[in-house]
Structures are given as C-alpha cells and as structure tokens.
Amino acid sequence: IIAGGRSRTRATDPLMRRHFVRLHYVTLAARPPYRQKRYEDSYSTVHSKSECHEFVFVNESVCFLLLSWSFNAKNSKAIILNYRKKYCIGDSLTVRVDMFDFLGKEKTYGGDFLRARIYSQSLGAGASGRIEDFNNGSYLINFTLSWEGNVRISIILLHPSEGVSVLWRTRNMGYKNIIYIGKFLNKTQEIHKECGFSLESQEEQCEYADKIHGEFFYCLKPQNVPCEALISLMSQNKNHAYLTKLEKSMFTRSNIGVEIGINVKEVAVLKCQRNSTIEVKPKCRIGMSPPFPGGYFLNNVWHSLFCNLTSYEPLSQINECLSGKMIYLMGDSTIRQWIEFFPKLMKTLILLNRNPSYIQA
Template identity: 50%
Template sequence: MSSPALEAGASGKVTDFNNGTYLVSFTLFWEGQVSLSLLLIHPSEGVSALWRARNQGYDRVIFTGQFANGTSQVNTDCALVLNSSAELCQYLDAQDQEAFYCVRPQYMPCAALTHMHSKNKDVSYLSKQEKSLFERSNVGVEIMENFNVISVSKCNKETVPVKEKCKPGMTSTVPSGHVWKNTWNPASCNLATVEMNKCLRGKSVYLLGDSTVRQWMEHFKRSIRTLKSVDMHESGKLQHQLAVDLDRNINIQWQKHGYPLIGSITYSVKEIEYIARAIDRIGGEKNTVIVISLGQHFRPFPIDVFIRRVLNVHKAVQRLLLRSPDTMVIIKAENIREMHNDVERFSDFHGYIQYLAIKDIFQDLNVGLIDAWDITIAYGTNNVHPPEHVVRNQVNIFLNYIC
C-alpha cells in the first residue's frame, strides 16, 4: 500500500485459508490518496520447486581457497560439503561442530589457508519447465490491475491512544509499522528522536554478520564526525572494521560472519570466526550492544545450514545473558532484495523462510528485533543494500532500543 506523494508505504497481511483462497488486508495508517498493489511473487508450483531445489545440494556456489607458503600460492576448491576423493582440510568449530572443507594442496599444511573468494556455479536443480516459472515476466506479477486509488479520511474524532516508547522484547505486529514522509513509524510503539552522539557515548557496539549491517557501520562513520576509523591493515570490503571516538569513549566494530561467506572479491580468512565464538569472547555489560544479522549468504544452501547456525548463535546469546544480563542484544532481520536476480539461489522466498525461523528461534530471549523485512517491503526497496534513508531508519530503531 503506498502514497508516493506523501512518501508513505506499508505492507499488507496475507491470511491463507489453505483451500486455494486468501485474504489480503491492509491497515489504513494515513489519510490521503492511497493505491494498493498486490504482487504474486511466485505461484505455489514455483515455491515448491524452489524449496525442493534449495535442499538438494550445496554446490550452487563454489569457493576458492588461497593457501600461502612463503612466496608460493596455491588455489583449491572449498565448500560446506565436498564430494572429492582428494585429501581434505577440515576447518572445524569443535564447540558447535560446524565444518568447512578445502582440498588440501600438495606440500602445504591446512593452516596455510589465508584468503577466500566465491563464484556462482553453473548448476541448477530446476527442470526446464520449472525454470519457465522464474522468467522475469513471471516473477512479481501484479494481480490486481486497474485498482482505483482510494481516498482515506478520518472516520471519527476519537483520541488516539498514546503509545509507549519502543523497547526490546515487544511483540511485533503484522504489519509492524508504516512509512510516512520517508520515516518509519512502528505500529505498536513510539520512536523518539535520539541524538546519536549522546546515545552512543561510553558504548561498545559489535555489529556481527553480513554487509547489510556493515551498511550501519558506514552510516555511523558518516553521521559521527568525531568517529575515527582504525586501519586493520587488510584490504577489501570484507575486512574487519573498527571505529573509535576517544573523547566520547565510543567503540564500534563490524565483523563478518563465518562460512559460508559469499564474495567475488578475495577476502582474508585469517581472523574469520563464527558469530557464536565472537559472542563468547565478549564480556558484556550494560554499555555493550551486540547486533546480529544473518541470512543473505545462506539462501543458496539447504535450510538446515541456516537453522543450525541460528541455534548455535541463540545458545551463545543465552550464555552471554546468563553471565551478563545487562548486555543488549538486537537481531536485525533480512532485507528483501532484487526480485528477478538469480531466483534459484537468492529468491526472497528463501529469505522469508529464514526470517520466520530466526524470529521463532529467538522469541524466548529478551532481545530486540529490527524487522528489516517489513521495513524494506514498506519502503519498496527491492535492494539487498537499501538506500541511505532506509538504513538511517533501521539505525533509529536501534538507537531507541539502546537509549
């Protein structure tokens, strides 16, 4: 639902009656000229084909590991599962039994692995007939053409109940809010205007995960002039990032999550670790904030890889909150992404299943949820890296949670 002139938008709620009929309902959040748009992203045959294909194999993305021994370098194949008769290096997280493998190069130890990059492999588990379901013209089809713009006005003079300030642990509604004048407004609580410099004073912020939370890091660096980047002596976008403000005692760092980490640019794996281990290293206290963002890099792999990872992160958060209940932990859900790009590997259907799973797994813990899924639908971004104003609104919820 949107009103472009008012820079307003919101998602609808779909109820499936499990008999071939659906109810789509919209909450009329604002007054004015409102247009409704109903998109059929995939038909049910497409969804079942994607689900079957997703869980069929691990080789849609091929990883190349770079081993270094003095001045010589060797590249070999790496993966979550490697069907190879060659001798393998196993990179095992002993505590959670998460493993990643590389073909062992001749005359080099497994410890010599230094860098990694990946590329999409020309492999598909969809039949020719199924592939036709994912041609550009069949994805995101508008199924409510010629729907007239409706005019929304207030029906009564009743006073609107005062909503409490947004805080972690609140039950999220569907839809969780709406965009108005390009600003996100949650449905069940109020966002205050929080001054970033004051809010972050004395805080250590750990941003753990993918590039959608690295966008937050970039936003902080742009917004806080006194924040200075610390050179970690690595190159590339997937390097560990640290920024500090010594006067205000602000410490913000972004760290990539462990394998699988998809990137065509070569990145260092010397310091790579799973999020659960990073959380176990953090002492935590009332001025420590941890943001976790997982999902986009898991879409091309069977769902059990993602669920196992999230369960292990959940256990690490549980341990953290036991030893340090004052630590603030926030889960940033996935953004929706480009609709027609590489559907078998990256469809938002895969992301939606993961979004439901992560919400379900963390519902028993006192953590904050930033519903980036619903926010990016309301903004209609369809971009894995949404524009700056969307990132700013995600960060604003974060600031409301911690201050």
C-alpha cells in the same frame, strides 16, 4: 499444475505405460509437510522421461508438464470486501484475491508467493498487508490504514505455487555446486584452501561451528597455520543447471512480479474525530515480539505500531550514544550500506577494516 503420474492402461509394454500419463494429484507449494489434493482427471502424452523433470516430495513423484497449467496474475482477481468512499485512520481494509490459471480456470489450492502493500508515493508512506492463505486458491489480505491521504493498493504475484515448489526443491540441491575458497593469512603470506559444508578429503580440516543453530562449515587446514588465520571467503558456481527448459519458462522476467488487478485501486483516508484514549506504548527494546505488520513508513520514517522508537535527531545525541563504544557490523550488502553511512554522519568515527577490498557490492 504439478501432478503425479500413473499408468492409464494396464498395458504390459513399458513404453505404452510411459506414453499415457494420468494427472492424479496436485502438490501444494508450501513448506513440508506437503499437503495433496485430488485434481480432476486429465491426460497428456509424455514421449520420454527427459520431457518430464521428476522430483520428490514426501515420497510422491511429481511432474511439471505444461506452463498453461501454472497460475497467472493477469487472469486473477482482487476485490475490496469492505469498500467505503471514505475511511478513517486506524480502520482496516480487507481484500480478497482469487487465483486463476492462464486458461481462466480457478485455482483450487494455495501456496502462491504474494506481496501486498498500501502506499502513498507523494507522502513517502507505505505498509505491508497480512496475507491469509485458505489453501483453495483464495487469499484474504488485511491492511491497517495508518495515515491520512489517498492510499493506493498493490498486490503482486511474485511466483505461483508451482514456481515456489521448483525453487524450494532447487535451493536444497546447490550445496555441492558452489565452490568456496578460503584465504588464510600467515604473516605476509596468503594461502588459499578449499572450504565447504562437506569436504570429501582426508586432509586435516578446520571446523567453524555455530552450535546454537547447528551449522558447521569446514576448510582444509594449511600446514603450520592455525584455523583462526582464515580472513575471507570467495565463492563461485560450478557449471550446472537446476531447472528444465519448461521450468525456466516460469522465471522469465515477464512472469515474475506481475500486478493482480483490483476493482478499486485507491481509497481516501481521513483523520476522523473519535472519542478514543491514546494508547501508551512501551519503549522498543531487544527481544520484543512484533506483530505483522509491525508498523508503517510516513515521510520516509518508520513508525512502529507496538512500541515507541527512540529518535536520535541531533548529531550530538548520536555521538553521546555511541561514544567510547566499539561497533561490530557483520552481514551482507545491507550492512555495507551502514558501514559507508556511519563515517559520513560521524566524522570522528574510525573505521577499522582489515580487508578494504571486501567492502564492495
């Protein structure tokens, strides 16, 4: 449990106060504002501050003390609330999840990172579930059964809320622990300069602003070289540690992505004969607000539940759509896969890449 500490006694000796810690509050691992709930009184001995890594949420000092208080997928339970021997395409499947800790005690607050999905591996089919957190250790997961066949259910605890709190804290601590080096190209000369979100330097700086989202990035400006000459960035981490030894134990591989047991692992879905009108869905377009989940995979092809996707099957249709267009692909390794895929699909496509060495995994 992540809990706040206060003195159990009124001893005037500060060491005595430090030895007896009363576990008083549980801090929910969700985005701010953090809600707090009263937890039962428990006592633990803390011999030094180094044994208890303190961090602050909403002016509340909290402390992660024992891994056994963290919550465990193997002891947690999932049950289908509307179980039937057979379902029809379009039916809903509702699953309740109750979380328990390593000691078998039921959880009383939420914030766990769960992944819920249904799938049929032989059909190349899968869909996500919509998770509702009741903030009391219980979750309700709703699935829409969208294809015919035997459908399996998978609910995975990626991180308990205690781990989410630690990750949320550490993700906001790392900006000064990442070193960015920008490469400027001045004719044939390469110039490397320090970059970052905040530079403690009196030298002239280049500002790269995303004013729409309020994001700013800076590089030290090379002499007699324009800021537009920046062509690439490299980064590396400083030697530092975000987590205590106890916190690290939550992120060992055996504690990440653990399956939660369910009373029925597979259900049968049929293509039932129903007197229902076929819904005419609008064509998919940019700017639409999709529901969640917004669709499903079948035969490894995505099917939208709220709009009609345009399918470009023949290569001639793809060439016609993209003919005469300049395509800009910017992003991470996911975009890199598209960069590699398009030239293989369209032999006439010309790749304009100024820095081939940066298209890498």
